[in-house]
Amino acid sequence: MIRFDQVSKRYPGGHEALSRLSFELERAEMVFLTGHSGAGKSTLLKLMMLMERPSQGQVFVSGQNLNRLSTRQIPQLRRQIGVVFQNHQLLFDRSVYDNVALPLLIEGYNPTEAGRRVRAALDKVGLLNKEKQNPIVLSGGEQQRVGIARAVVNKPKLLLADEPTGNLDPALSEEIMSLFQQFNDVGVTVLIASHDIALVRRLKKRVLGLANGELAFDGVLHNAANTETA
Numbered sequence: 001m002i003r004f005d006q007v008s009k010r011y012p013g014g015h016e017a018l019s020r021l022s023f024e025l026e027r028a029e030m031v032f033l034t035g036h037s038g039a040g041k042s043t044l045l046k047l048m049m050l051m052e053r054p055s056q057g058q059v060f061v062s063g064q065n066l067n068r069l070s071t072r073q074i075p076q077l078r079r080q081i082g083v084v085f086q087n088h089q090l091l092f093d094r095s096v097y098d099n100v101a102l103p104l105l106i107e108g109y110n111p112t113e114a115g116r117r118v119r120a121a122l123d124k125v126g127l128l129n130k131e132k133q134n135p136i137v138l139s140g141g142e143q144q145r146v147g148i149a150r151a152v153v154n155k156p157k158l159l160l161a162d163e164p165t166g167n168l169d170p171a172l173s174e175e176i177m178s179l180f181q182q183f184n185d186v187g188v189t190v191l192i193a194s195h196d197i198a199l200v201r202r203l204k205k206r207v208l209g210l211a212n213g214e215l216a217f218d219g220v221l222h223n224a225a226n227t228e229t230a
């Protein structure tokens, strides 16, 4: 589903954010991306969406070499990818319904089909009864669930999340992770960047650990004394 082949990213100014990074994610895997602040997690996610391009190496998404995609073809790539951010990036002058419908309106869906999909997405995240509300009146956990509904409303094959539980308490973080697990259970490939090592450890999934732009770990974290590589 995803392949990084010797990928390096140097930002203008000379700083190398990623160095010769290679890994593969299988279709329908759920994987965590960890690493210190500045390790390169966001950069890695941005390369998959072509928000940035590699300085060297190749990134493949669904067999497509992203180096071969022109700017004109970027929307077609992004249709396959749902993205969840830490700060939700919700519009606070629109209802919950309108926020979730936004990607479909951009795609040109007719209102009936859009309505059906928006309600299905809100139902999946348990917020069907909040569709008319403004997101500003919702709790942090609910706002994050609106962000997830918006990310999955056009049924992406790949779900990327950048610190999706960064502002949430442990119980809400577990809830959000179990939502990601539900999408993964129906075949969506999920990659989640997270600082929350305790949470990641509990979930016993594959972890890609970045350190200074390099892949320092690829395996399952069990506990501090027993770390098993895949």
Ligand SMILES: Nc1ncnc2c1ncn2[C@@H]1O[C@H](COP(=O)(O)OP(=O)(O)OP(=O)(O)O)[C@@H](O)[C@H]1O
Residues within 6 Å of the ligand: 011, 012, 013, 015, 016, 017, 035, 036, 037, 038, 039, 040, 041, 042, 043, 044
């Ligand atoms: N647009 C940019 N221009 C220049 N340098 C950048 C840019 N974006 C990121 N960097 C640098 O690249 C490195 C990796 O940044 P990145 O945001 O990918 O790390 P991160 O692991 O996501 O960090 P955090 O956990 O703090 O969000 C950092 O040193 C950062 O300062």
